Ligand code: ADP
């Protein structure tokens with residue numbers, strides 16, 4: 434039996450290099466050996482984005498990004514979360530098996546509490562219940578499809594661990610193995626991709642490199658990556674440098690070794706290092722960019738692919754819900 438891989442991306446902004454390296458690329462690699470289920474997490478997005486035109490446009494863009502990077506809808510179950518309403522039934526079920534204290538410990542929620550405390554606001558200012566219970570909905574996405582592996586960036590690991598806790602709680606209470614226990618997967622070098630300012634690349638920090646930035650924009654953004662004020666002559670430390678960290682995600686082992694030497698030897702300016710980064714990134718991304726630009730013109734095709742995926746996903750999901758209802762005595 435093949436293992437099941439599942440991941441989702443929220444349609445909250447344009448896909449960026451962090452999404453590509455942390456989620457899309459590893460997920461597509463896994464789809465070669467696993468049963469893959471990849472989706473647009475639109476009901477997660479509405480916790481923070483209330484503009485309908487943004488949700489609508491970004492849903493198409495995120496879907497086009499997956500397809501442009503090589504997702505084959507014949508191989509991968511590809512759907513919108515909102516088209517699989519069984520997800521929301523499972524989310525309601527899981528609420529009853531999730532201690533509130535578990536949600537209190539979620540990093541994302543705690544970060545908001547802390548920032549509210551620092552600015553003297555009410556602790557729960559700006560926190561809606563969707564945000565508070567976010568890990569439960571994510572657990573529903575994952576547990577609905579008997580997922581083994583969840584390819585995600587580091588920021589999502591805690592959510593997957595919570596899905597395991599919730600699954601175990603249900604299995605224990607009903608003395609059954611209704612839920613498989615999922616595992617988050619990330620590669621060492623792409624688990625936290627850095628942005629232009631050296632922090633984690635994220636839509637919410639405004640430090641992203643869009644995955645499909647045109648060549649000129651890509652070069653301009655790379656030239657903006659923050660470095661230190663060392664002169665050309667000085668030897669430089671590759672291991673503390675954002676340019677090198679990104680380079681490692683795109684270059685071959687040989688190229689990485691060669692650039693490392695140039696850093697350590699001195700005589701190479703930041704402009705040169707950035708040019709090297711631009712070249713490897715552009716070479717790898719330009720075929721995807723071309724495909725994306727063509728696909729994005731054809732939203733009818735994208736929607737039809739998603740619709741077909743949703744039908745298949747619902748078939749699987751409804752079987753799971755039926756099983757769970759039986760276990761709980763809801764027939
Ligand atoms: P953002 O943080 O920009 O809002 P999302 O939350 O939509 O991004 O992330 C979608 C997927 O991309 C998740 O699996 C997340 O872990 C991954 N991801 C996002 N940013 C990064 C990053 N900087 N490094 C590694 N993975 C990332």
Ligand code: TRP
Pocket residue numbers: 439440441442443474477570571574575583585589592
């Ligand atoms: N929470 C993820 C993010 O913010 C998106 C997501 C929703 C997801 N449901 C998921 C990821 C299920 C993996 C599995 O990026």
